[in-house]
Amino acid sequence: MRPELIISIIALVLAVIALGATAAVYYMLRKPHAAQPANMPTSEPASATALLEAEASAGEILDGPPHVIYNPSKTADWRKIREELVRAADAAGLPEPVWIKTTEEDPGFGQARHALDNRACVVIAAGGDGTVRAVAQVLAGTSTPLGIMPVGTGNLLARNLDFPIQSIKDLAQIALTGINKCFDVGRINIEETLSESQIESQSENQTDDGSAAPAGHHAFMVMGGVGFDADLMDSTKSELKDRIGWLAYVQAAGTHLFSSKLKAQLQLSANRQPVDVEARSVMFLNCGELTGGIVLEPHADPADQWLDLAVLDVRGGILGWFDLARRVILKGIGFQAHDLIKQNVVAGHITTRRIRECRVALERPQQLQLDGDVLGVVQDFTVEVLPQSLYIRTRH
Secondary structure: OOHHHHHHHHHHHHHHHHHHHHHHHHHHHOOOOOOOOOOOOOOOOOHHHHHHHHHHHOOOOOOEOOEEEEOOOOOOOHHHHHHHHHHHHHHOOOOOOEEEEOOOOOOOHHHHHHHHHOOEOOEEEEEOHHHHHHHHHHHOOOOOOEEEEEOOOOOHHHHHOOOOOOOHHHHHHHHHHOEEEEEEEEEEEEOOOOOHHHHHHHOOOOOOOOOEOOOEEEEEOOEEEEEHHHHHHHHOOHHHHHHHOOHHHHHHHOOOOOOOOEEEEEEOOOOOOOEEEEEOEEEEEOOOEOHHHOEOOOOOOOOOOOEEEEEEEEEOHHHHHHHHHHHHHHHHOOOOOOOOOOOOOOEEEEEEEEEOEEEEEEEEEEEEEEOOEEEEEEEEEEEEEEEEEEEEEEOO
């Protein structure tokens, strides 16, 4: 058997153990998310909140029917979902929901704008994290609340908000009659779309398509990142996700464990000097729980008007990755991880800090992922938090 195959198998086994242990420990010790206090105010001194209050005081009336923007490619009990939403709407005295499906060309942006034009009283995203992200991007900064009917593989935002994912009935009631709460939105700003020649001339290891991320503003609700996490998302096969869920990411991880590190300059504000980093991943977190129940930052709060910058790195090959998994597990349950080897030859590192903005300049183009969806290849971009800019229907 070839040495590289043996190493990949070992990496896969260690990753399964680490991820499984993370999920098991997390769900045993999990407490209600900090973003869900019963009396969380929505009048924090933030510009987006002021905009929402101004719209409400101006007499805006959302008298249209609920709109459901759904992804028909997802495997779900759509008949039951429709029945429960109709039942909940009828019980609340609301019109029957209007259903609009997403397409390959438009994952929800145009459909959400149509719902706003119809003055929908709530816009429900029924799909995976990509559908939720698209709808949230359009609703951010408006007074129209987002309802969530999670039917994807990760359902990351719903899990971070402690939604009852296994109960369609409860989800329907929350989406139609839940409490409106304000949450932060992360946003990636790309000024220029890279040309094919720029990508080809500067990239070392591109995926099969290597298409550029489009210029513009791109929202995320849970996380964004470049490096190992984005390469992992790009390599994971959708059909495998449908069959085995988040374990599909473990299968894809083996091909990227020994890829080159990324090099970047991070500038945390306009009046600070850039900082050089060399790492496996640079991530921006609005929420703390990621794929497979992994808690990368237990203090991340999607309503605190901050993002968390996380820089992940490893030394020492596969043992370094194992050490990183150990540190993630301990950090996720509130413990400080100490070095196992004094010489620090083998180590995983997680460095986090709170930010409101950051400019990223990569030495080479890298894939960018937002909420688990690969947006494309980028080299320079900024990230910022839009404080308290989106109403979401919750149960608390």
